[in-house]
Amino acid sequence: MTPIPPHPPETAQTLNLTINGRQVSAQAGETILEAARANDIFIPTLCFLEGLSAQGSCRLCMVEIAGSAKLHPACVTRIQEGMEVTTETERLRDYRRNIIELLFSERNHVCAVCVASGHCELQDLASELGVDHISFPCRYPTLAVDASHRRFVLDHNRCILCTRCVRVCAEIEGAHTWDVKNRGIRSLIMADFDAPWGDSETCTGCGKCVHVCPTGALFEKGLAVAEMRKQRPALPTLVANRATEQR
Amino acid sequence: MTQREALQQQAEQRQQVLDAFSHHLLVCAGLGCLHNDEIIKALRKEIAAQGLEQQILVRKAGCMGLCALGPLVLVLPDAVYYQTVTPQDAGEIVAALGKEPVQRLLLPADLPFFSKQQKKVLALSGRIDPENIDDYLAAGGYASAVNAITAMSPPEILRIVGESGLRGRGGAGYPTGLKWATVAQAAGERKYLICNADEGDPGAFMDRSVLESTPHAVLEGMLIAAYAVGAHTGFIYVRAEYPLAVKRLQLAIREAERNRLLGQGVCGTSFDFTVQLRLGAGAFVCGEETALIESIEGRRGTPRPKPPYPAENGLWGSPTLINNVETYANIPLIIARGAAWFAAQGTEQSKGTKVFALTGRIKHAGLVEVPMGMTLREIVFEIGGGIPDGHAFKAVQTGGPSGGCIPAEHLDAPISYESLSALGSIMGSGGMIVMDDTSNMVDIVKYFMEFCMEESCGKCVPCRVGTAQIHSLLQKFCDRQASADDLAALETLCDLVKTTSLCGLGQSAPNPVLSTLKYFRQEYLDRMADPSGPHQEGQL
């Protein structure tokens, strides 16, 4: 994880750049994503969540920068004076669609029976990007559902490994109950020493992980299809409050 | 007496000791020369039996390169090589000293394997005892470092390294001087130095061999680099699968410390530099510099997005210089002989020599060092001796599992970062695997993709899922169930993984597929489902 250092306020300097041909200005140290969002320019994201460290892993926020042949993840790329950013091209859209399709193909996403249907970022992005079928063969891995916790459930079938849960637990709650085990295509979210969630000795039961989870992988017990509405905790406020209290 | 003079004296004393013997028998004690310890024992026993201990010195040495014909023994001053030596040959070898060499074991003196090479980095490899610092000192070792630290300024060293044109030998070929200058200029009280010895490419053993043969040359390069960029702590991140290299490095660090070449007040100056070893734990991705940093910090080796580059924000957030083993090993030579000497070798944009591990379906498999610009044909057919058993050359794969497969029609391409990249491959760290007509390219590529899939850290989506999808598509080709759609999907996925993956592993993972789709497309077409046969697409 790469925590982006906080912007140095004293040296804050306004930079001018263009995004999709539009002149915008933003503070030095801000990322392309921050500058775009401040100007209501939509860039799709999944792993990014304001208030958590950005890790640039879902690759949905890739944008083009004039003068560079490579694509750049908007969530971790800092703006520069005179930068010309393009967030929407047919090529970018194709890559984004392919990435969404890869995610759907990786595990067993069945929107029709998912608690988070209608409130799921993966489902929304598929819609937004016009993904109307999955062109790659689905892998159909056999994955467990961990319902050992008193209040919450972890369904690996719906997990996209964005690690928001890992980061919110480590960075905000300070418990670091979650982490990733194994690697590559065999990666899985797990608690403690791979314990059932209900047996975790570090989990505080705060539920932040459930509410930052973009899909139905983490949800509250007792809910039926489409009933799990995620209430994103106001993470930047939490961070700011804590900093004030601890001063 | 200054430290400098003391070292000088130590070197001279060692040289006197060595010069006192009429003959030296150097036995390759690399990993590749099996039972070398028994050969050494047998030779010593034979010499003792004949009472020749004062005349003949048996020395353990580093890799001599021609691993395919090992174990090798080098006789000095005659410069005669014996091949496939066994302990039973000891009597004959000792008896022949000063007379006609043992014909049965003799390697032809004019073997292109040796004559076509230009050993610079490997010059001392196989010529000195890697476990004896005095041997290295006697051969002029550490003179560059001592000179640099006591008589040169850091900017002067940066200038020389910059002017030499040396580029990173770990794979990407980034100009070394530029990297050093960035670290030297980076703000930060604390700076770190890392030697990347996590040689994970299957089929590559350049770094292992350099570490086993001349560990002090690597330490010396690191020492010069540390002084130039202002780092006081260095790490060598080395694969745990290389126990011999680890052992020799540990020994070398201890000996360098004892001789005040590492530690507090190097060479009696106020410059401090300590080096610690960190063992890898079996993760190919840790060869990627940011993943390696994560690993040194005790975490899962998942790469970080760049920028920020390690040169500005690396180990524990400090400016960090990372170079690979061979890059550091070049430094003492450049300091000793100057930037112009180095820049005179190689091609316009790729200077110097490069060490390659030549393996696969080839007669003279082993470790070779050639000037940049030599053609693949010269390396494979002259140095490597061509393909054994009457088979025909098919392809040479450079750059490890994520390199490309280069076909016969491009054998006359000169070796350089640019030309290999133009052919859809990469220099990588220097693995060179030769394939002949018995290899099926689709099978080989599936093997590479399986490697990349298993070594993917899983952090970014395109590499984690994309490599797995590509692997299943290749399996379909191997099972002769692929369709034209599958071929199209293969190309789409390769482009996606190459363009959008987070780190070099993912970005280069499709190279074997892309290069074989370019040069060996027919092999894919031959393995598609018979379009006139039953439709098989539903079978996963």
Added chain:
Amino acid sequence: MKKLRFATLWLDGCSGCHMSLLDLDQRLLDLADMVDFVYSPLVDVKIFPEGVDVACVEGAVSSAEDEEKLRMVRRRTGLLIALGDCAVTGNIPAMRNVLGGQKILQGVYLEREHLNAQIPASHLPALNEHALPLHRFVPVDFFIPGCPPSADTLFAALGALVAGRAVDLPALTRFGA
């Protein structure tokens, strides 16, 4: 104007998509003005005819018989539409894929059955190992996701298709909708 020859097919699905079609209510009459229903579970025709212009297929492909029907439909049809999530992604029938065809039969008919446990075999098409979406077998021209896609979605989509207009499907429906 010659009316389009329209057909629907029901494979491994719950028939919910066809229910959505019935949900068109009085708009079914509008649809009937636009197309001729030449084959469908909703009409009394036994043989899928040749020369169909548009066919909507509901359900995943789960058996050899499904596969055969789908290929036949593909051969006889101009524009093939995957109707609903089962046809588009495999959806609920594909939930068995993590186990595979044989294991699911064993689990359902042998392990959890105490009276006369046996796997029904005679006169039934063999279950494929996986339930898969249509495009894993034949080219599909158009995908209408949804579980089921609503009557509004169907009417808008089919209306646009018949009229040769573009339709913004993502605005109307999505996976699981």
Added chain:
Amino acid sequence: MPTPPSDLHLQDKRWETIDRVMRRHDFRQDALIETLHAAQDAFGYLDADTLRHIAARLKTPPSKVYGVVTFYNHFKTKPKGEHTLVVCTGTACHVKGNDRVLAWMEEHYQLKPGDTTTDNRISLLEVRCVGACALAPVVIADGSIIAKKSLAESTAMIREWLNDAA
């Protein structure tokens, strides 16, 4: 908080070496991988109690420790058999037929890479290149290298070694 590991386990003399490694790094979290190496060298593998103890000593969250252990191929959470056969699956060894050695092991001994026989006598491991590519194909039986052999030769040698070992 994690429960402390059993005292019995900690009385093992080998913990002194492991503690020394941690102390050398001032019990910092970044000593984790070095400590795991030391523990695996001492015990042969990393069991639950060992991991608990290391996590507690380095004040590192359990999930972080387990995440690291499972990320790196070198770390084993199950004991190895008394004898190990390591098959190199590097490219040079692959091109020269070690894939068929693995297939042969599975066919004749029902062992896949990572498996240990039920009587705990023999483990089969694969490594991604030992770096002795010029000796390809390389198989390592209890530390001694079998190199440059044809499939028939190397399987005969493995069979002999297994008979001696078992």
